[in-house]
Amino acid sequence: MTQPISILLCALGGEGGGVLADWLVDVARHAGYPAQATSIPGVAQRTGATTYYLEIYPQPHSQLQGRLPVLGLNPLPGRLDALVSSELMETARQIGNGLASVDRTLVISASSRALTTAEKMTMGDGRRPEGPLLDVIAAHSQRHHVMDMARMCQESGTLVSAVMLGAIAGSGLLPFTREHYETVLAGPSKAAQASLRGFASAFDLVARQREQAQYVEQVMKPAAPATVTSAVLPDDVAAKFPALLHPLMGLAHQRLVEYQGPAYARLYVQRLERLRDAESASADATCPVTAEATRWLALWMAFDDIIRVADLKSRASRWDRVTQEVKAKEGDVLKVYDHFKPGVPELAALLPQGLANRLLRWDRARVARGQAPWALPIKVARHALWGMASLRLLASLRVLRPMGSRYQTEQALIEEWLGGIETATRQSPALGLELARCGQLIKGYGSTNERGKDNLLHILRHVCGPASKLPLHERAAAVAQIRQAALQDEAGQALDLALLQHGAPARPVKEQPVLWMKNPRLQK
Numbered sequence: 001m002t003q004p005i006s007i008l009l010c011a012l013g014g015e016g017g018g019v020l021a022d023w024l025v026d027v028a029r030h031a032g033y034p035a036q037a038t039s040i041p042g043v044a045q046r047t048g049a050t051t052y053y054l055e056i057y058p059q060p061h062s063q064l065q066g067r068l069p070v071l072g073l074n075p076l077p078g079r080l081d082a083l084v085s086s087e088l089m090e091t092a093r094q095i096g097n098g099l100a101s102v103d104r105t106l107v108i109s110a111s112s113r114a115l116t117t118a119e120k121m122t123m124g125d126g127r128r129p130e131g132p133l134l135d136v137i138a139a140h141s142q143r144h145h146v147m148d149m150a151r152m153c154q155e156s157g158t159l160v161s162a163v164m165l166g167a168i169a170g171s172g173l174l175p176f177t178r179e180h181y182e183t184v185l186a187g188p189s190k191a192a193q194a195s196l197r198g199f200a201s202a203f204d205l206v207a208r209q210r211e212q213a214q215y216v217e218q219v220m221k222p223a224a225p226a227t228v229t230s231a232v233l234p235d236d237v238a239a240k241f242p243a244l245l246h247p248l249m250g251l252a253h254q255r256l257v258e259y260q261g262p263a264y265a266r267l268y269v270q271r272l273e274r275l276r277d278a279e280s281a282s283a284d285a286t287c288p289v290t291a292e293a294t295r296w297l298a299l300w301m302a303f304d305d306i307i308r309v310a311d312l313k314s315r316a317s318r319w320d321r322v323t324q325e326v327k328a329k330e331g332d333v334l335k336v337y338d339h340f341k342p343g344v345p346e347l348a349a350l351l352p353q354g355l356a357n358r359l360l361r362w363d364r365a366r367v368a369r370g371q372a373p374w375a376l377p378i379k380v381a382r383h384a385l386w387g388m389a390s391l392r393l394l395a396s397l398r399v400l401r402p403m404g405s406r407y408q409t410e411q412a413l414i415e416e417w418l419g420g421i422e423t424a425t426r427q428s429p430a431l432g433l434e435l436a437r438c439g440q441l442i443k444g445y446g447s448t449n450e451r452g453k454d455n456l457l458h459i460l461r462h463v464c465g466p467a468s469k470l471p472l473h474e475r476a477a478a479v480a481q482i483r484q485a486a487l488q489d490e491a492g493q494a495l496d497l498a499l500l501q502h503g504a505p506a507r508p509v510k511e512q513p514v515l516w517m518k519n520p521r522l523q524k
């Protein structure tokens with residue numbers, strides 16, 4: 001339903017507030033729009049503000065087909081489209097009355113002050129600071145324009161009413177063109193010419209501010225998220241699984257092909273087939289265990305390493321996204337620097353197990369001596385030829401990934417997890433489902449990733465393994481509670497408590513080096 005545009009004009013006595021209201025009504029009627037104005041006078045000449053309330057219907061008479069809208073006589077709190085005032089304190093006073101709202105109201109105000117009686121009665125300097133008043137305007141308006149209307153009046157030789165009219169026109173609030181306003185102001189007299197000058201100065205100022213605000217809003221506006229195209233699952237694979245799994249499996253299959261090639265994606269499918277076969281005896285045709293493991297298995301198999309990071313950072317889609325985010329235009333110079341700090345674990349992950357162990361022992365010995373873990377800070381210029389070439393060279397090492405120590409370690413852990421799910425599913429589908437859900441513990445990288453794997457394996461070995469003291473029918477609920485506890489805190493205190501409550505041992509305490517720091521006071 002179309003609503004009228006509501007405007008409240010506030011002017012001190014003698015400033016031409018009534019003339020401004022008449023001008024706006026004349027502009028609306030000249031443009032063919034319904035309009036209505038009412039006024040509430042102030043206390044006395046130059047000692048009180050006179051407010052004028054206008055409502056202008058945003059549809060012209062030509063579209064109303066003879067119907068006349070019902071327009072209001074007074075403003076309603078929070079439902080004001082524009083508050084226009086010639087004095088800063090008066091603007092804040094009207095906002096204090098609740099008329100303006102942050103989600104709707106445009107505030108146009110003069111920056112000048114007319115001292116109140118209370119300010120004048122103070123023995124010393126009783127002037128109120130302007131800063132809090134400006135803060136009130138900014139906090140309770142959708143957008144605002146505060147300007148030195150007194151200077152504009154002095155330069156153009158007119159009253160503030162013409163300047164206020166120009167500010168309203170420049171804001172774009174009303175469906176009128178600049179010519180509509182100027183036609184009402186035009187005339188042969190010097191007063192009319194002065195009014196046009198005052199109108200033009202305010203119009204241009206507000207129009208510039210409006211353009212700048214729109215530009216800043218456009219620049220700061222977050223880029224629309226890229227749409228994820230649905231990956232097509234090969235027909236021979238799709239025929240083996242329920243249709244409900246096809247969308248997610250398609251994305252996972254595509255990611256693993258990009259990660260390590262088609263053979264690695266086939267390994268993913270074979271692993272899911274094992275889980276599907278394990279729950280074939282279940283009456284649930286949706287294969288809930290397989291469905292739950294679909295995502296977590298793909299994420300684990302596509303673990304992040306420096307090869308994967310280099311591949312992602314050197315893709316053309318990333319460059320396009322960065323260009324869009326910084327609003328770079330054609331001809332702009334865009335430089336992107338990527339910062340890396342690989343440590344010994346990241347480098348050892350690419351080496352065979354024997355060399356990796358030697359390198360890791362060397363780094364642990366450094367830490368035991370009180371030194372920081374070794375790391376190599378690298379700054380790569382993605383925009384430069386050598387930077388792009390180095391990233392692509394590193395990404396091309398994916399053919400060597402299967403020979404690396406981390407790849408072999410991750411595959412062994414994945415097989416242990418999947419084997420536990422298979423065994424548990426044949427014993428109790430509910431237990432197999434809870435173990436599949438434990439895949440969400442594997443996340444992040446570095447110490448976070450290692451901690452998640454340790455937690456999962458501890459649950460698998462001590463809650464579901466042969467050493468577990470729990471009856472089979474209680475294990476599913478226990479795994480669910482322990483998994484939730486593992487997600488509560490980084491230190492794992494809730495996890496250890498939950499393990500003990502279900503008869504499982506707490507996680508073993510890992511040794512941490514104690515570093516002794518010299519007291520600078522004792523060095524003097």
